[in-house]
Amino acid sequence: xxxxxxxxxxxxxxxxxxxxxxxxxxxxxxxxxxxxxxxxxxxxxxxxxxxxxxxxxxxxxxxxxxxxxxxxxxxxxxxxxxxxxxxxxxxxxxxxxxxxxxxxxxxxxxxxxxxxxxxxxxxxxxxxxxxxxxxxxxxxxxxxxxxxxxxxxxxxxxxxxxxxxxxxxxxxxxxxxxxxxxxxxxxxxxxxxxxxxxxxxxxxxxxxxxxxxxxxxxxxxxxxxxxxxxxxxxxxxxxxxxxxxxxxxxxxxxxxxxxxxxxxxxxxxxx
Amino acid sequence: xxxxxxxxxxxxxxxxxxxxxxxxxxxxxxxxxxxxxxxxxxxxxxxxxxxxxxxxxxxxxxxxxxxxxxxxxxxxxxxxxxxxxxxxxxxxxxxxxxxxxxxxxxxxxxxxxxxxxxxxxxxxxxxxxxxxxxxxxxxxxxxxxxxxxxxxxxxxxxxxxxxxxxxxxxxxxxxxxxxxxxxxxxxxxxxxxxxxxxxxxxxxxxxxxxxxxxxxxxxxxxxxxxxxxxxxxxxxxxxxxxxxxxxxxxxxxxxxxxxxxxxxxxxxxxxxxxxxxxxxxxxxxxxxxxxxxxxxxxxxxxxxxxxxxxxxxxxxxxxxxxxxxxxxxxxxxxxxx
Numbered sequence: 001x002x003x004x005x006x007x008x009x010x011x012x013x014x015x016x017x018x019x020x021x022x023x024x025x026x027x028x029x030x031x032x033x034x035x036x037x038x039x040x041x042x043x044x045x046x047x048x049x050x051x052x053x054x055x056x057x058x059x060x061x062x063x064x065x066x067x068x069x070x071x072x073x074x075x076x077x078x079x080x081x082x083x084x085x086x087x088x089x090x091x092x093x094x095x096x097x098x099x100x101x102x103x104x105x106x107x108x109x110x111x112x113x114x115x116x117x118x119x120x121x122x123x124x125x126x127x128x129x130x131x132x133x134x135x136x137x138x139x140x141x142x143x144x145x146x147x148x149x150x151x152x153x154x155x156x157x158x159x160x161x162x163x164x165x166x167x168x169x170x171x172x173x174x175x176x177x178x179x180x181x182x183x184x185x186x187x188x189x190x191x192x193x194x195x196x197x198x199x200x201x202x203x204x205x206x207x208x209x210x211x212x213x214x215x216x217x218x219x220x221x222x223x224x225x226x227x228x229x230x231x232x233x234x235x236x237x238x239x240x241x242x243x244x245x246x247x248x249x250x251x252x253x254x255x256x257x258x259x260x261x262x263x264x265x266x267x268x269x270x271x
Numbered sequence: 272x273x274x275x276x277x278x279x280x281x282x283x284x285x286x287x288x289x290x291x292x293x294x295x296x297x298x299x300x301x302x303x304x305x306x307x308x309x310x311x312x313x314x315x316x317x318x319x320x321x322x323x324x325x326x327x328x329x330x331x332x333x334x335x336x337x338x339x340x341x342x343x344x345x346x347x348x349x350x351x352x353x354x355x356x357x358x359x360x361x362x363x364x365x366x367x368x369x370x371x372x373x374x375x376x377x378x379x380x381x382x383x384x385x386x387x388x389x390x391x392x393x394x395x396x397x398x399x400x401x402x403x404x405x406x407x408x409x410x411x412x413x414x415x416x417x418x419x420x421x422x423x424x425x426x427x428x429x430x431x432x433x434x435x436x437x438x439x440x441x442x443x444x445x446x447x448x449x450x451x452x453x454x455x456x457x458x459x460x461x462x463x464x465x466x467x468x469x470x471x472x473x474x475x476x477x478x479x480x481x482x483x484x485x486x487x488x489x490x491x492x493x494x495x496x497x498x499x500x501x502x503x504x505x506x507x508x509x510x511x512x513x514x515x516x517x518x519x520x521x522x523x524x525x526x527x528x529x530x531x532x533x534x535x536x537x538x539x540x541x542x543x544x545x546x547x548x549x550x551x552x553x554x555x556x557x558x559x560x561x562x563x564x565x566x567x568x569x570x571x572x573x574x575x576x577x578x579x580x581x582x583x584x585x586x587x588x589x590x591x592x593x594x595x596x597x598x599x600x601x602x603x604x605x606x607x608x
Contacts, residue, residue, distance in 0.1 A: 053503070053504055054502075054503075055500065056505055075506040075507065076506045078506065078507030079504060079505045080506075082504070083504060083505075084500075084504045085486050086500050086501075086504075088499075088500045088501075089498075090496050090497045090498045090501060092496045092497050092552070093361070093496070093546070094546060094550065094551050094552040095496070095497075095552065099553075100497065103493065103494060103497055103501070103505065104505065105507045106490070106494050106506060107505055108507035109490070111487065111490065112487075112489060112490055112555060113489065113490035113493060113553075115553065134386075137273050141409040155501075156504075159504075159505065
């Protein structure tokens with residue numbers, strides 16, 4: 001097994017005020033691994049992610065972060081370990097992109113939040129890694145959705161997290177920005193050994209980029225495995241309550257399919 | 272380069288505010304119905320112990336009044352900035368959300384109840400009553416904000432709360448004893464007149480720590496500006512932060528109302544002016560800027576209220592509305608979102 005898990009959940013049930021949304025999720029995530037959450041709208045992917053971020057209390061079960069139970073973390077220590085890009089739209093007033101990125105240094109700065117030399121160095125290198133040098137002084141309100149996601153990712157990376165939680169990070173991006181965003185994530189995973197758990201609506205992206213996939217359906221973790229194990233037969237059709245063969249027919253006509261074959265994507269099991 | 276430009280801009284802005292503050296302090300000291308000359312005022316300032324008329328006017332009337340205008344104006348703007356940040360709503364403010372009117376209602380009832388029984392109302396009990404009233408309005412607004420997702424509806428709700436409180440205050444004033452009415456009426460219109468050193472001391476004791484506390488909240492506030500979810504993920508203790516911010520903004524609004532009555536538009540207009548001046552919304556810069564700017568704005572408005580139709584004095588709210596409302600309208604017209 002080698003490295004120990006960053007995130008582990010045991011029989012985790014999530015939901016709102018005694019109303020369970022997803023029950024008994026058990027998962028494990030190691031450094032440098034990417035776990036994709038897929039499932040129909042309203043299945044509870046976001047609820048799972050918010051519980052892992054401690055934005056919602058779990059109804060049952062345990063969440064362990066680096067082997068320590070989540071409730072034992074102090075706010076600052078949790079923020080140093082775990083960062084997120086969620087779908088809640090941020091529209092701050094009069095903030096430049098660089099200010100938004102710098103906001104990720106929060107758990108490291110002092111009482112008044114004044115940036116140190118080290119903070120500035122980290123912001124600088126993150127801006128370069130994510131490739132937002134040209135827009136760093138632009139108003140955050142004025143940039144495109146694709147750029148926004150990059151800025152928000154940079155902000156999360158400034159927390160120097162070991163675990164990154166992403167909720168549909170590519171939903172509003174065009175196809176080029178979707179692929180660029182995912183390539184960037186893979187690169188970060190490799191270089192910084194960050195673990196990523198994210199929900200995705202784009203099945204093709206989940207298939208191409210995830211190490212493992214967790215399928216959520218009708219209030220439970222329906223299936224968990226490598227992309228090859230999940231994308232077999234008519235499983236995807238049944239996950240989304242479609243007629244058998246529906247997904248495959250779309251997949252074949254999508255332009256993304258052609259792009260994917262170029263890379264480490266599908267080991268020839270398209271048929 | 273970029274960074275230096277920004278520092279220069281904030282430096283210049285603060286310098287401007289400081290100069291304006293000093294100029295207005297001096298003008299407010301000079302101006303008045305007694306028609307003192309500059310030398311007389313200066314002489315009176317230096318020789319406090321002299322028992323001349325000039326010394327009395329300067330030390331007992333003008334100085335406490337101008338310090339009150341500066342201090343309470345600053346407190347009101349900071350309160351407005353806190354509320355705007357908290358609700359993510361640029362037109363939120365203690366007056367707009369009915370918090371000042373709630374404080375006014377509670378103070379009016381306390382005054383009538385005490386004066387009717389012949390008990391003098393201490394400034395501390397005024398502040399406590401105002402705080403109670405402010406918290407009452409605040410809890411209504413917080414309840415409403417859970418249901419109302421739209422900024423405009425929240426403000427409408429606050430304005431309605433304000434009207435209800437004002438109506439109740441009017442009723443109370445109508446049925447109060449004749450001897451109370453003059454006092455109460457003047458105060459409920461809003462005015463910095465009649466604030467002595469004692470009241471000033473109490474209000475300083477309340478507002479100065481509250482403004483300092485707000486300044487210490489500037490780090491979590493800056494995280495909150497990116498949204499609640501973001502603030503939580505970077506490590507803000509949300510419940511503690513919310514409680515602190517609500518208490519501080521209510522204390523600030525309450526202490527102003529207790530001594531000067533409800534003052535409109537300062538809490539909305541000044542933070543907006545400061546954001547435009549500094550070209551940033553960073554709390555660490557804006558809280559001091561709002562305090563200074565509010566002081567300048569209220570000194571200017573109080574000067575106008577006293578001098579425009581001298582010897583008749585206008586109520587302070589009349590003047591702040593005349594200068595503040597256009598700023599608010601301008602801001603609403605220029606909003607991009």
